[in-house]
Amino acid sequence: MNGRQGDPAVLLEMPQRRHAMLFDAGDLAALSMRAALNVTHVFLSHGHLDHLFGFDRLLRVNIGREQHITIHGPPGTIAHIGHRLRGYEWDLVDRIVPVLRFTAYELHGDTLRATTFILRDGFEPKALPDTRAPGGLLLDAPGLTVRAAALIHHGPVLAFRAEASAMAVIDADAVAVRGWSTGPWVAALKPAALAGADAAETPGGLLPLATLGDLVRVLPGASLAYVTDVADTPANRAGIIALAQGVDTLFIEAPFLAAEAERAQARGHLTARAAGEIACAAGVARVEPFHFSARHEQAVVLAEVEEGFGRQLFGPRSIA
Ligand SMILES: [Zn+2]
Numbered sequence: 001m002n003g004r005q006g007d008p009a010v011l012l013e014m015p016q017r018r019h020a021m022l023f024d025a026g027d028l029a030a031l032s033m034r035a036a037l038n039v040t041h042v043f044l045s046h047g048h049l050d051h052l053f054g055f056d057r058l059l060r061v062n063i064g065r066e067q068h069i070t071i072h073g074p075p076g077t078i079a080h081i082g083h084r085l086r087g088y089e090w091d092l093v094d095r096i097v098p099v100l101r102f103t104a105y106e107l108h109g110d111t112l113r114a115t116t117f118i119l120r121d122g123f124e125p126k127a128l129p130d131t132r133a134p135g136g137l138l139l140d141a142p143g144l145t146v147r148a149a150a151l152i153h154h155g156p157v158l159a160f161r162a163e164a165s166a167m168a169v170i171d172a173d174a175v176a177v178r179g180w181s182t183g184p185w186v187a188a189l190k191p192a193a194l195a196g197a198d199a200a201e202t203p204g205g206l207l208p209l210a211t212l213g214d215l216v217r218v219l220p221g222a223s224l225a226y227v228t229d230v231a232d233t234p235a236n237r238a239g240i241i242a243l244a245q246g247v248d249t250l251f252i253e254a255p256f257l258a259a260e261a262e263r264a265q266a267r268g269h270l271t272a273r274a275a276g277e278i279a280c281a282a283g284v285a286r287v288e289p290f291h292f293s294a295r296h297e298q299a300v301v302l303a304e305v306e307e308g309f310g311r312q313l314f315g316p317r318s319i320a
């Protein structure tokens with residue numbers, strides 16, 4: 001959301017799947033009201049200020065609305081979210097009827113610890129029973145998964161992989177225009193379209209799918225990984241490469257240059273070259289490096305990511 005230099009926040013909108021999610025909430029000033037109201041999930045890498053201070057915008061826009069927002073993060077997340085929510089005076093909230101609720105989850109191994117906070121209770125924390133997150137699986141909705149890898153920065157940090165499978169969407173207006181009503185044939189049309197079948201049964205008889213393009217549309221599957229604030233260690237590299245294997249888009253931090261490797265190591269961050277090497281080893285299709293330092297010329301950082309990756313990624317440009 002904030003370019004390559006701004007405080008980290010990636011917004012993933014999937015209107016057909018009724019999901020919008022954020023990966024980190026560093027700076028949400030650029031988030032439109034409409035987009036902010038659709039966010040139901042926040043995946044938080046860790047609790048550093050530059051990744052979380054935008055959270056209040058999400059809180060502000062949802063006051064007075066019926067909404068449940070979940071925040072998944074590493075150990076410490078429940079306290080961070082609790083402190084933010086309890087940092088205001090909530091003495092008039094018993095007049096607000098819609099239930100606004102935040103639930104914070106911390107990943108501890110394969111276990112999720114959870115605490116929920118409801119506006120009407122002044123966001124008084126209520127612990128929930130632990131649940132399982134086998135292999136770091138945080139979200140498992142129809143056609144959509146998000147999983148996490150636990151990595152090390154200074155303290156614990158999570159990296160995420162989101163994956164949406166291909167989906168068939170029916171246009172109800174196009175059905176009505178033909179004078180048809182929806183029925184079991186619609187449910188059968190979706191898998192037929194996904195499978196690339198030649199024809200499908202409709203109220204108008206068996207018709208070639210090629211003639212039903214206005215009725216049913218196939219949205220391709222897509223995947224992304226989000227990796228930031230991680231030390232360059234063999235264990236982290238292995239964890240990131242396994243998590244991000246073959247994704248369409250890898251968002252990966254590149255705050256230091258290879259010439260500053262020692263400082264990068266001391267601060268628990270990747271260099272641009274390391275980001276490129278990891279992206280290459282993970283076999284990703286597209287790389288979006290971010291969390292750049294203002295000290296660096298963007299073109300120089302991008303060139304070093306490409307160097308690590310082993311081929312050109314970002315198109316022609318000149319380096320001053
Ligand atoms: Zn950071």
Ligand SMILES: [Zn+2]
Nearest residue numbers: 046048153229
């Ligand atoms: Zn950090």
